[in-house]
Amino acid sequence: MKDVYEIAVVHGDGIGPEVCGAAVEVVRAALGSDGPLRFTEYPAGAEHFMRTGDSFPASTFQACRDADAILHGAGGIPGVVRADGTEAGLDFTLRLRFELDLYANIRPVRLFKGVTSPLRGVGAGDIDYIILRENSEGLYAARGAGALLRGEVAVDTLVQTRKGIERIVRKGFELARQSKGAPEDGVRRVTCCDKANVLRSYAFFRAVFDEVAADYPDVATEHVLVDAMAMHLVLRPAHFNVIVTENMFGDILSDLAAATVGGMGMAPSAEIGEAKGFFQAAHGSAPDIAGKGIANPYGTILSAAAMLEWLGHKHEDERLSRAADHIRSVTEACLADGLLSADLKGTASTHQIRDAVCERVMRDH
Amino acid sequence: MKDVYEIAVVHGDGIGPEVCGAAVEVVRAALGSDGPLRFTEYPAGAEHFMRTGDSFPASTFQACRDADAILHGAGGIPGVVRADGTEAGLDFTLRLRFELDLYANIRPVRLFKGVTSPLRGVGAGDIDYIILRENSEGLYAARGAGALLRGEVAVDTLVQTRKGIERIVRKGFELARQSKGAPEDGVRRVTCCDKANVLRSYAFFRAVFDEVAADYPDVATEHVLVDAMAMHLVLRPAHFNVIVTENMFGDILSDLAAATVGGMGMAPSAEIGEAKGFFQAAHGSAPDIAGKGIANPYGTILSAAAMLEWLGHKHEDERLSRAADHIRSVTEACLADGLLSADLKGTASTHQIRDAVCERVMRDH
Ligand SMILES: CC(C)[C@H](C(=O)O)[C@@H](O)C(=O)O
Ligand SMILES: CC(C)[C@H](C(=O)O)[C@@H](O)C(=O)O
Numbered sequence: 001m002k003d004v005y006e007i008a009v010v011h012g013d014g015i016g017p018e019v020c021g022a023a024v025e026v027v028r029a030a031l032g033s034d035g036p037l038r039f040t041e042y043p044a045g046a047e048h049f050m051r052t053g054d055s056f057p058a059s060t061f062q063a064c065r066d067a068d069a070i071l072h073g074a075g076g077i078p079g080v081v082r083a084d085g086t087e088a089g090l091d092f093t094l095r096l097r098f099e100l101d102l103y104a105n106i107r108p109v110r111l112f113k114g115v116t117s118p119l120r121g122v123g124a125g126d127i128d129y130i131i132l133r134e135n136s137e138g139l140y141a142a143r144g145a146g147a148l149l150r151g152e153v154a155v156d157t158l159v160q161t162r163k164g165i166e167r168i169v170r171k172g173f174e175l176a177r178q179s180k181g182a183p184e185d186g187v188r189r190v191t192c193c194d195k196a197n198v199l200r201s202y203a204f205f206r207a208v209f210d211e212v213a214a215d216y217p218d219v220a221t222e223h224v225l226v227d228a229m230a231m232h233l234v235l236r237p238a239h240f241n242v243i244v245t246e247n248m249f250g251d252i253l254s255d256l257a258a259a260t261v262g263g264m265g266m267a268p269s270a271e272i273g274e275a276k277g278f279f280q281a282a283h284g285s286a287p288d289i290a291g292k293g294i295a296n297p298y299g300t301i302l303s304a305a306a307m308l309e310w311l312g313h314k315h316e317d318e319r320l321s322r323a324a325d326h327i328r329s330v331t332e333a334c335l336a337d338g339l340l341s342a343d344l345k346g347t348a349s350t351h352q353i354r355d356a357v358c359e360r361v362m363r364d365h
Numbered sequence: 366m367k368d369v370y371e372i373a374v375v376h377g378d379g380i381g382p383e384v385c386g387a388a389v390e391v392v393r394a395a396l397g398s399d400g401p402l403r404f405t406e407y408p409a410g411a412e413h414f415m416r417t418g419d420s421f422p423a424s425t426f427q428a429c430r431d432a433d434a435i436l437h438g439a440g441g442i443p444g445v446v447r448a449d450g451t452e453a454g455l456d457f458t459l460r461l462r463f464e465l466d467l468y469a470n471i472r473p474v475r476l477f478k479g480v481t482s483p484l485r486g487v488g489a490g491d492i493d494y495i496i497l498r499e500n501s502e503g504l505y506a507a508r509g510a511g512a513l514l515r516g517e518v519a520v521d522t523l524v525q526t527r528k529g530i531e532r533i534v535r536k537g538f539e540l541a542r543q544s545k546g547a548p549e550d551g552v553r554r555v556t557c558c559d560k561a562n563v564l565r566s567y568a569f570f571r572a573v574f575d576e577v578a579a580d581y582p583d584v585a586t587e588h589v590l591v592d593a594m595a596m597h598l599v600l601r602p603a604h605f606n607v608i609v610t611e612n613m614f615g616d617i618l619s620d621l622a623a624a625t626v627g628g629m630g631m632a633p634s635a636e637i638g639e640a641k642g643f644f645q646a647a648h649g650s651a652p653d654i655a656g657k658g659i660a661n662p663y664g665t666i667l668s669a670a671a672m673l674e675w676l677g678h679k680h681e682d683e684r685l686s687r688a689a690d691h692i693r694s695v696t697e698a699c700l701a702d703g704l705l706s707a708d709l710k711g712t713a714s715t716h717q718i719r720d721a722v723c724e725r726v727m728r729d730h
Contacts, residue, residue, distance in 0.1 A: 076562060078588075086563060094563065118599055120485045139504075139523070139564070146565035157522045158504070195613070196450060196457065197441060199504070200511035201519035203450030204393035223443075228649075231411055231623035231629065234595030234599065246559070252617060256595035264596065284593075 001008040001316040005037050006109060007307075008067035010060065013047040013089055014285025014293075015295035016073025018365040022297035022354035023304040029358040030308075030323040046077035046285075064278075072280035073300065077287055082338060083150070093280070096145055097135050100217050101277050102165065102271040104171045105135035106306070108129040109237075109257040112266070114335040115344055119234065127261055128183050129240035130175055133250025134168040135271055142238060160201045160246065165208040172244035173216040177311065184238035189220040193229045193245035193253070205246060226253070230352055232256055237243025254282055265296025265343045270310060277314075279307040291350045296341040301357060303329055330360045366682040370402050370604055372672075373432035375425065377410040378454055379650025379662035381438025387399045387719035388436065388669040394723040395673075395688040402434075409456025411442035411650075420456040424628060429641075434672050437645035438665065440650055449513070456539040458645070461502050467636040467643050468529065468613060469536045471502035471671070474622040476560035477631070479700040480709055484625055492626055493548050494605035495540055495623075498615025499533040500636055502526060505612040523568045525611065532575040537609035549603035555586040558594045558618070559609035570611060589616070598622055619647055623693065630661025631707045633668040635675060642679075644672040658714045661706040666696055666722060 007025060011017035024039055031037060042060040049055035064070050076089035096102060110129060111117050113124040142156035157359075169192075178186045192209040194202040206223060213221045223234060226249045232239065233256055245253065258267035264283035271278040281299030290297055305327040312320030338347020339356050348356070376382035389404055396402060407425040414420035441454035461467060471494050474496060476482050478489035504545060507521035514520075536555075541553045557574040559567040571588060578586045589597065591614045600622055602666065610618065623632035629648035636643040646664030654660060670692040676687030704721050705711020713721070 078562070081568075084565045085572060086565060087562040090562055100475055116485075118485050120481075142523075142565070143563055148569055152527045154525045154569035155522055156564045156566040158507075161518045162517045180581075192524060195616075196451040197443070197455055199509055199521045200449045200451060200507070201521040201629040202511060203446075204513055204519035227616050227620035230595065230617050231624040234621065234624040235628065249617075252595050252614075253593050255592035256599065256621060259599040261602065287679060318617055 001315050002068070003036060003310055005038050005068040006062045006066065009041045010042065010070070010072045010092060011049050012073040012075040012092065012285060013077050013214050014074055014134055014287040014290040016045070016075065016285055018073075018146050018290070018293065019281065019297040019300040020073030020297045021299040022229055022350055025354055026327060026357050026361060027304050027308065027323070027337045029155060029361040030327050031319070035237070036317075036319065045075045046087070046093035047089045048097055049080060050232070053308070055088045060092075061095070068094065069311055070278045071274070071304060071307060072278065074280065074283060074285040075184045076285050078332055084144070084146070085189060086143070089285070094140070096278050097271060100273055100276045100278070101136055102273040103134065103136040103167055103274060104272045105133035106175070106270045106272065107133060107250070107254045107282060109254070109261055110267060111129040111261040112332055112335045114338055114340065115262040117260055117262070117268065119237070122237065125133065126183055127237045129237070130179070130242045131250055131254045132168065132172045132175060132242055132289070134164060134245065134246045134247050137164045138247030146247055147364050153305040158248075160205055162208055165205050166212055168295050169209050169212040169244055173219050176242040178221045179193070182239055182241040184212070187220050187241065188218070189222065189241040191243045192221065192241060193243050193249060194223070195207045195226050196223070197225060202246070216309050217343045230256060233260060234274045248343060251292060262345050265299050265341060267299050268306055268308040270303065272310065275342070277307060277310045279303040293351060296337070297341050297350050297353055301327065305331070327361060330357055330364060334360065368401060368678050369489045370433040370676055370680075371431065372402050372404045373375050373428045374404050374406045375409045375435070375437045375457060377438040377440040377457065378412050378442050379439055379652040381410070381440065381599050381650055382520040382644065383438075383660045383715050384662040384665040385436065385438030386713055388454060388665040389724060390711045390719055391666050391667050391692060391722050392673065394686070394726040395692050396482055396684070401682075405534055409457035410440045411445040411452070414445060414453045420453045421460055426459075426460070430465070432679050434676055435461065435644065436669060436672060437555070439645065439648060439650040439718040440580045441650050444544065449509070449511070451508070454650070459505070459644050462636060465638055465643070467638040467639045468499065468501040468532055468543055469499035469637045471497060471540070471635045471637065472485070472496040472615070472619045472622070472647060473623070473633060474619070474626055476626040477697055478701045479705065480627040480631065481705055482627070484602070485528060487602065487625070488561050491548055492602045494602070495544070495607045496591050496615055496619045496622055497533065497540060497607055497609045498619060499529060499610065499612050502529045503612030504537060514711055523566055524705065525570055527573055530570050534574050534577040534609055538577070541717040542581070544606055547604055547606040548609065549707060552585050552606065553583070556608045557586065557588050557606060558591055559588070561588070562590060565610070574609070578623050594618060595621060595642065596627060619724070623647060625627045628708050630706060632664050632669055635668065635671040637675065642670040642672060642675045642683050658716060661705045661708050663696060663700070666692065669695070691729070695722055695729060698723060
């Protein structure tokens with residue numbers, strides 16, 4: 001337990017400031033104005049890159065290293081690119097992941113009451129699983145390292161290490177143990193998602209998964225190929241509990257999963273390493289709706305709740321754990337009451353959602 | 366036009382013989398018993414590997430090279446692996462793709478009348494697009510070439526070439542020109558699906574796409590990141606016309622797409638190069654239901670129709686083109702009449718579907 005927790009806040013691009021601002025207000029409401037979190041804003045992203053030529057200032061990086069946790073809105077603007085053609089505004093997220101070794105990207109996928117799934121016959125409670133995305137290697141290891149030869153051949157190399165696989169798989173089993181199991185059968189289950197049938201590095205992922213699984217005989221396991229997994233997330237989402245997978249696969253599957261529970265606006269994430277935690281919704285900066293006041297802030301609010309949970313657990317600080325639970329249950333209640341943004345086919349603005357959640361957070365204290 | 370077209374038939378593993386046998390019968394029914402196609406069976410796959418230690422005999426390979434087209438059931442049995450841990454039974458499909466340079470994997474995604482989509486509010490006619498999967502490079506180029514170092518680090522390298530990208534993108538624009546456009550707005554549109562924001566080789570894919578697109582000003586274009594695409598295929602499938610993408614992404618997205626139109630049983634594919642065509646449903650060998658007589662043969666029947674269309678076009682043989690159209694419209698009618706297999710929540714066996722389709726193909730001649 002600490003007197004003060006330093007939170008480095010980066011608003012980023014597009015809708016980033018809107019959703020991040022809302023989440024900070026909600027946390028403040030939950031902890032009281034004299035609460036233990038101190039939020040400090042730092043610049044990074046594509047807009048900063050356009051102004052200064054630097055997408056991720058060294059001072060921002062240092063602040064992130066020094067902080068107890070990092071909260072981010074969203075980054076990147078299409079077309080604002082580096083020399084190799086990739087987006088400049090993503091450096092903040094991608095370099096933090098690699099340089100702070102935030103190896104576990106935890107993406108809970110849950111269909112809330114009040115939100116309509118695009119899947120026929122699927123209702124609240126039917127979808128409740130975690131996609132655990134390896135966040136420090138895999139195909140993303142090639143970011144900035146790929147080669148383009150004579151304008152003719154481009155290569156990017158996927159790297160998977162025993163250490164990297166072991167630790168993410170262990171995390172998967174720990175998350176499963178803490179969970180109440182899959183919605184369908186209540187079984188605690190870790191699903192290894194790979195492409196072991198075709199590629200050696202994924203066969204290695206699977207082999208290491210099987211080794212680690214032996215230490216968790218109380219948790220059920222299975223292997224599902226990534227292509228089949230894309231199908232299953234549509235046809236039998238209730239089956240899953242914790243899905244562990246490589247970085248690129250996790251990126252694709254987590255957007256797909258979000259689509260089944262209301263879209264990217266409903267997709268929180270927590271990116272965790274041994275020492276640090278980084279929290280942002282899984283969505284992009286949505287420049288098309290930026291500044292209109294209609295962005296869905298729930299994903300970032302739920303990411304901020306994950307931040308409080310993580311800090312509370314790490315520092316054995318009950319105040320933070322309680323605030324996390326509180327924000328989650330208020331969020332759940334607001335959604336159930338129909339407080340929905342445009343992407344959820346509602347009419348509430350970002351500010352209306354922020355204010356209603358804050359009010360209820362304070363009222364129900 | 367030829368007097369005889371040699372078709373190399375490989376039944377493969379699991380349900381392969383059941384669905385492939387059904388498709389051959391349907392083609393025979395459509396062309397008459399004295400028709401111009403000669404089917405010859407050759408062995409390959411995991412079962413053959415278990416018996417002989419060879420998953421893809423040289424004689425089968427030679428027959429495929431010599432044939433006018435190749436028809437396949439399905440290959441692979443989980444657990445039947447090569448020294449590197451990947452599946453032996455997939456050599457047939459994967460080596461054919463690479464060694465015959467079958468660069469265009471055309472996967473039509475269409476919701477037929479009579480089939481219920483798992484997507485709420487989506488009916489027949491709402492989903493009708495093509496996933497055009499690059500089939501000769503990308504991450505699959507690493508098959509058999511990845512390295513595992515000291516049991517500690519595994520690498521697989523994704524390779525994308527200008528030539529490879531150019532030809533698949535051109536194919537995409539040609540397919541769009543032949544199409545009637547997206548269901549939603551009738552616009553002929555090619556969507557470039559990549560991960561250009563993060564990785565150089567995908568930025569290269571996008572850059573070459575844009576170059577080629579300039580030659581097709583009559584076709585609309587757009588860029589969609591692969592993670593967003595996974596979401597869009599669930600939330601707005603009616604928007605798409607032709608989607609062109611790298612090999613691994615195409616693998617994942619085409620299973621996802623299949624899920625939205627009835628599952629893997631409804632997923633035909635055509636794998637085409639300059640000289641050769643290879644036809645099989647996109648599903649696996651489904652060993653769990655093999656031999657039970659309940660496999661869905663529609664995917665393979667529709668793949669066989671694609672074979673007839675391709676042969677008919679290549680050899681300017683109207684008989685074959687007509688037979689292709691005929692099989693497709695009969696298939697459509699049978700589905701609309703409720704002739705559904707277990708995966709489509711019907712009760713028809715593989716044989717019942719085969720026989721009913723054959724009968725109607727002959728009756729409506
Ligand atoms: C913004 C982008 C770099 C990021 C990713 O590709 O990982 C995003 O899509 C995500 O899922 O967090
Ligand atoms: C069977 C397997 C090798 C194949 C692939 O991964 O390409 C299949 O999933 C497909 O989509 O054709």
